[in-house]
Structure formats: structure tokens, C-alpha cells
Amino acid sequence: MPLTPPDTLPEQSPSHLQWQENGLPCSARWRSERGLMPAQRVLLADDTIPADSAFRAACEGTALLWRGDFQNARHLLQAMARRADQVSPGKRQKMTQPATLLDALNQHRQAQARRARLLGMLLIEVNADYSISLRRAPDTKEALTEAWGAPDLDGAKSVVSLRELLGIRSAHEWQRVGVEIPALGTPPHNRIHPHYGVFSPVRGEYLQLVATAHLPKPPKGQNQLTAFDIGTGTGVLAAVLARRGVGQIVATDTDPRALACARSNIAQLGLEQQVSVVQADLFPAGLASLIVCNPPWLPLRPGSPLERAVYDEEGRMLLGFLQGLCAHLAAKGEAWLILSNLAELLGLRTRDELLAEFERNGLRVVSRIDAKPLHPKASDASDPLHQARAKEVTSLWRLAALPVATA
Known part of the structure; x- marks a missing residue:
């Protein structure tokens, strides 16, 4: 079950995510490489939220700010991805074959953008020093410093989608190991x-x-x-x-x-x-x-x-x-x-x-x-x-x- 019902804010700043927690207003720097605006509705969620409920909330435009185990958040993201990739029989019947390859490309890009938006609704809060205060959270300081630059000295926290965070960690590994070029x-x-x-x-x-x-x-x-x-x-x-x-x-x-x-x-x-x-x-x-x-x-x-x-x-x-x-x-x-x-x-x-x-x-x-x-x-x-x-x-x-x- 979610910890707190969705909080609808009057207007989100493009640079900050705002939400209510324990009866108090909260705010953190919003980070999005895709240039997406922060969600207007924020749901505090933990390990007890069912994947179907999480996916439904994301489809409705509600962001899920994670407060549970980090590895469980990864499992939830995978479950949401499976649901995003499923096509219902009714929808499959309505889908038309693209008339041209360009139509196929546009259809593919639209589907990928929609998928990215949905999966980008699962959010992780990052401390000012780029650490993460969740159970079983990995060390992200070096990877985030490479992607975002040195941490700010003002002590401000950030919020980023888990999908983007995992991409940053993957890129950090690519950077560490390198690509062999014959x-x-x-x-x-x-x-x-x-x-x-x-x-x-x-x-x-x-x-x-x-x-x-x-x-x-x-x-x-x-x-x-x-x-x-x-x-x-x-x-x-x-x-x-x-x-x-x-x-x-x-x-x-x-x-x-x-x-x-x-x-x-x-x-x-x-x-x-x-x-x-x-x-x-x-x-x-x-x-x-x-x-x-x-x-x-x-x-x-x-x-x-x-x-x-x-x-x-x-x-x-x-x-x-x-x-x-x-x-x-x-x-x-x-x-x-x-x-x-x-x-x-x-x-x-x-x-x-x-x-x-x-x-x-x-x-x-x-x-x-x-x-x-x-x-x-x-x-x-x-x-x-x-x-x-x-x-x-x-x-x-x-x-x-x-x-x-x-x-």
C-alpha cells in the first residue's frame, strides 16, 4: 500500500519537485536529462505497493517517490516495464500496419517516448553529496559526479527517475571499462x-x-x-x-x-x-x-x-x-x-x-x-x-x- 495518498500541487517549478510528507511541504532539485517537467502529483510509495497499482498511477501521471528498499524499486521498475511492453488483444486489433517505413519510425519513437515517460515516474531522492539513503542502495557518488558535476555546497537534495539513475550508473561502468576499438x-x-x-x-x-x-x-x-x-x-x-x-x-x-x-x-x-x-x-x-x-x-x-x-x-x-x-x-x-x-x-x-x-x-x-x-x-x-x-x-x-x- 502507498504510504501517503497522491499530493496535487498547484504548480510545479521546472527546476524543483514539490510534495507533502508527514504533513510538511518538501522540495528537491528536479533532474531530467530528457527535459521533462516534474509531475504535478506525487505519491510516496514503498515495498508494499503492487506493481499494477504503481503502473496505473504512472499511467495517470502520478509520480512515485520511493521510500522503500532500493533493490525492490529496481524490481518494481522491471515489472512496470513488462506492463508497458504488453499490448492488450483489443489494442492489438485496433493497431494499423504502418503505411511507410517513416510511419513505422514515427510510431516506434512515439511508443519509446511514452514508455520512457511512464517508467520515468518512479523517482529516487538523492542527498546533497550524491548518496542515497535507502536500504541496499549502491554507491552512486562517483557516477553522479561524472554525470552532474561536483555536488552543490548548499546542501540541497535532488530527485531523479530511477530509470535515469540506472542509466547513469551503467554509463559509469562503460566509462570505467571502455570500448575496445580494433x-x-x-x-x-x-x-x-x-x-x-x-x-x-x-x-x-x-x-x-x-x-x-x-x-x-x-x-x-x-x-x-x-x-x-x-x-x-x-x-x-x-x-x-x-x-x-x-x-x-x-x-x-x-x-x-x-x-x-x-x-x-x-x-x-x-x-x-x-x-x-x-x-x-x-x-x-x-x-x-x-x-x-x-x-x-x-x-x-x-x-x-x-x-x-x-x-x-x-x-x-x-x-x-x-x-x-x-x-x-x-x-x-x-x-x-x-x-x-x-x-x-x-x-x-x-x-x-x-x-x-x-x-x-x-x-x-x-x-x-x-x-x-x-x-x-x-x-x-x-x-x-x-x-x-x-x-x-x-x-x-x-x-x-x-x-x-x-x-
Whole structure:
């Protein structure tokens, strides 16, 4: 049974969650990576609440602020997830088959967003020092410091969804162990350590393309190749280029987490003499003989900051990259654009539109190197986008500036 009936507040602040407990008003800093507003109704709940009751409350928009055993909260979240994934026979009959793959994608994203909202209703209170005062709670101080920064000195508590908290702890483990990247060489000097909120380099096919594509020659009179890595993320592409012997690389990003992540990885790999990581909106100052970019592949609006590595509204990063290339390419230089054809398969962009954008920005295609995806979803027939994923190709487009016409 719940400890306290739901408390409906007149208006929640976007930065704080408010509730009543033991007859007193309470408030804590609200944290949501998805940018969700705190719930208007808050239910204090513990180990005695049935999963059906918890799920029903979440569906009705009531948040569950947990006051029981931490591991029991995890079990409850799993039970709620099972219920969220179930489709009743009546609802299944009403569901229509998506007319297009884009409809399937939109339907899938809506379902995932609804699932995230429901499961995000189970909340955990975090102390000012990032500890958790629940039975059998894990040590979360280091993981939360990595995700949120150093604890505030004002002694204020925070509230976060259990689902997000578990994601932060999982990311902390990824950061600790790292991801082995064969394109960087042999263990133990071939690991990239993704930070929370920075996309992990799990798509090995595009890394292999960058590791094997023919490098352009340095400009006449120079002994080493200079390169830019635009939107570096974890720094993995800059690291691959450095391992290939590229002498000077400037890696750029705008996201503070990505910048910190890239700097940490470059330092850990011992590549600081070759790679500098700078904050810049796309291009740094100067020219480079090689400019590499792996932009988000789908020109759709991201549903949360964590989706920005996959979704790029209206293809703004891709278009900005193409528009700025000629101004930053050294003579006889090349740009390497890593791009999946998934947007084309989903009807979000045509190949002709992409080629026209190259030409519009004074670029020609030197060559294109293709690779089939190796990730598990490519062969998962139950995936709602399987029809597109089965045909997906990741390409490295080698681009160069068109000759300037002379009178």
C-alpha cells in the first residue's frame, strides 16, 4: 500500500519537485536529462505497493517517490516495464500496419517516448553529496559526479527517475571499462571510454572505413598531414587518424561532456602531441588537408539531449558541414563524410538531394567506400525498422572542392 495518498500541487517549478510528507511541504532539485517537467502529483510509495497499482498511477501521471528498499524499486521498475511492453488483444486489433517505413519510425519513437515517460515516474531522492539513503542502495557518488558535476555546497537534495539513475550508473561502468576499438590497434591501448551523455562508438563499420581509406597527401612543401575532426564526440575518429600517422589533428565539438570525454580519451591514449580538442561550432580556424565528419544520420528533431548523436533536426549539422568545407579545405585537400543511407531508406532524404547539396556547395565526389552494418539490429527481424536496416549501407564519401572556373 502507498504510504501517503497522491499530493496535487498547484504548480510545479521546472527546476524543483514539490510534495507533502508527514504533513510538511518538501522540495528537491528536479533532474531530467530528457527535459521533462516534474509531475504535478506525487505519491510516496514503498515495498508494499503492487506493481499494477504503481503502473496505473504512472499511467495517470502520478509520480512515485520511493521510500522503500532500493533493490525492490529496481524490481518494481522491471515489472512496470513488462506492463508497458504488453499490448492488450483489443489494442492489438485496433493497431494499423504502418503505411511507410517513416510511419513505422514515427510510431516506434512515439511508443519509446511514452514508455520512457511512464517508467520515468518512479523517482529516487538523492542527498546533497550524491548518496542515497535507502536500504541496499549502491554507491552512486562517483557516477553522479561524472554525470552532474561536483555536488552543490548548499546542501540541497535532488530527485531523479530511477530509470535515469540506472542509466547513469551503467554509463559509469562503460566509462570505467571502455570500448575496445580494433581500428586503434591491439589491447590494452585500443580502448575508448565514453562518458555519460556522449554517444558510444559501437558502430565498428564506419571506424574501419576511416582506418582504411586512402589518405590524401600533405600539401607541397609540408612533411605532415593536418586534419580536422568535426563533432568529435568521444574523440575516436581523431584517435584513429592519429594512429594512422596524421601529424596534427584539431577535434571540435560544442557539447561540454563531449569535449571532456574527447580530451580524456586522447590523453589516455597518449595522443596529446598530435590531437588538440577545442570548442567550436563545426570548424576551427585555419585550413586542413583532411576534414572528417560523422554527423547524426537522421534529419529529425531529437526527443532529448541524449538523442542528438542520432537525430539532427533538418540535417543542420550535415548542411553546415558541407557549406563550410570549401572555406577550410587546403589545396588538393579532401573531406570524409561518414553517412548511412538509412535516411534515404526511410524517405527522409533522397540520394539525388544529397548529391545536389554536394554540387551546390562546390564539392565533387572523389569516391565512395561502402560497408554493411555489423550491429545486431541489422539482423533482428523483430525490429520495427528491420526492412530498412537490412538494406542499410554506411558510406565514407571522399569529397573535394570543384575546380574554380576561370575567365
